[in-house]
Amino acid sequence: MPQLNEPKLIAGNANLPLAEAIARRMTMHRGVHTGLVDARVERFNDAEIFVEVYENVRGEDMFIIQSTSNPANDNLMELLVMSDALRRSSAARITAVIPYFGYARQDRRTKARTPITAKLVANMLVGSGIERILTMDLHAAQIQGFFDIPVDNLYASPVFALDIISRFQGQMDELMVVSPDVGGVARARELAKRINSPLSIVDKRREKPGEVAEMNIIGEVEGKICLIVDDICDTAGTLCKAAEVLMENGAKEVHAYISHGVLSGPAVERITKSVMSSLVITDSIQPTEPVMGAHNIRIVPTAPVFAQAILNIWNGTSVSSLFEQDTLTPIYETLYPGIR
Template sequence: MNVGFQPKLMSGNANRPLAQSIAKRMSFHLGTQVGLVNARVERFNDQEVFVEVYENVRGEDMFIIQSTSNPANDNLMELLIMTDALRRSSAARITAVIPYFGYARQDRRTKARTPISAKLVANLIAGAGIERVLTMDLHAAQIQGFFDLPVDNLYASPVFALDIRHNFKKLDKITVVSPDVGGVGRARELAERIGADLAIVDKRRSAPGEVASMTVIGEVKDRVCIIIDDICDTAGTLCKAAGLLKDSGATEVHAYISHGVLSGPAVERVTKSALKSLVITDTIEPTEAVAAAPNIRIVPTAPIFGQAILNIAKGTSVSSLFDDETLGPVYERFYPNA
């Protein structure tokens, strides 16, 4: 059993560029070449998923890198079938690295006769043979309790704090804004990291997906406002909040979002909105439209995921990556003065 030695990485098709970046980052840290396990993850003509691993993985500490983003069902099935292939090939331990955990928004019953899909997905992952999960910014923290196995939930806010310090020189002019009451904890945590003020956009819905009214709670006049959230899907609420902040006297409005789902009209909305910049991570592989958008910028997550994988393999602390002093050197290439 090679647990504790050099881990092996395997990737599905959800976000291969991120998997390759993680492998390069780990190669840099270990001083030896770390590549992705040679395997094929393909579809039959009827779209069934087929996996074949070409390397010996017996007794290895395996890490499968696979976001369950759009198409969520296909990517989830790839993860489960890759896990089954590794388990039947006698891998010592299988950890699922799920940068973006799909179905996380269905974490409770909001009305009668609806599912708790996040719990169902957790059961599928555990049943497939995965022994540990590494993810980033779960939509709801209680999803960790849906698993009867260890879940390491990384946070984007320490990385965002490094980026903000690097790109904004006058931190005393910044106000961190939560786009809804439910995200206040996330916004407060970032505000404390950079020593900024806090404001909230209170929204009231007339129907699901429709915002009837929005009100700003807090002082935003003559301030640089930074909206912080975990998911941006169609960007409707985000762009409305940005417009409201500008109308309330904000000098600039920026947004930092952990997972840029950016479906449907999202990119067009962001491009035409009051947002000066939208910063997302690469937990979801950006589309060509996202990459080409003039006011969308992408922050890499390979450094933090690569270090977290090494820490798990060596049996050392993952929560140490929440501290600026530990994370700063990991991101020194991107933020040399952090």
């Protein structure tokens, strides 16, 4: 597949530090300076979003870096308006890099007279001129089918596996991967295979949304270092309760590996006061000051894998190669020296 002129990055306001880190990594990989396209993304007094691109992007391969995290509606609208601006500026191709895909939890009708908002968002993105989506750990993998354009869904589990191998050297035989619910078993099993660990499941019963009435552990966790694996941590109520139940069942330590740290409301306070030794999240959502200051929350960077994925898309080479730990190890070797 022939290359387009240049890969050019433009960022909204959702997660500028991540966008800048991706640009730095691309510069390092290519040996050619890659910066963010000079543009302004701002709001009028009535909160309308306005975008102006100051550089020529005609015929360029454009990548918009924008998570649709809190405030979800504002960040989604920024993404749509940026895409429209680039399309009207004759960009050759527009790829939306959405590290955290908001509204993904509304992927089906759970009751009568409710929307499938994830599908609505997909329609809006395609209608704005976006021709490809690059994201990470979609809440429901079948959301890829909501789009009639290519969707590349990266996974955090290979990066988490590198972190676990580095952090728990000499203790790998004591690890137990835990799925916090039956619906997350496939995700937890994927990580368990990568680190060659057994799998346990927390069976939770809800009386009403947001409230867990009962939790039971499927599997033997006594004396184990338990690693809870999930894609999203919002208010952290269920996560902290699961950690308590694991400790009550004889777990030696409890750590959590969560792809997207939404961490809204009382989440940070709950986590800092919980029995969890650590919560590891990615920077797909820009961390707040309380998150940065929490003693038991650690952040794993995603810029290396996103930078390489962008370059692979630009070059027309495989993105799925980044699902393999062997491919990611050289990319993360400065973070995890000695990992093989």
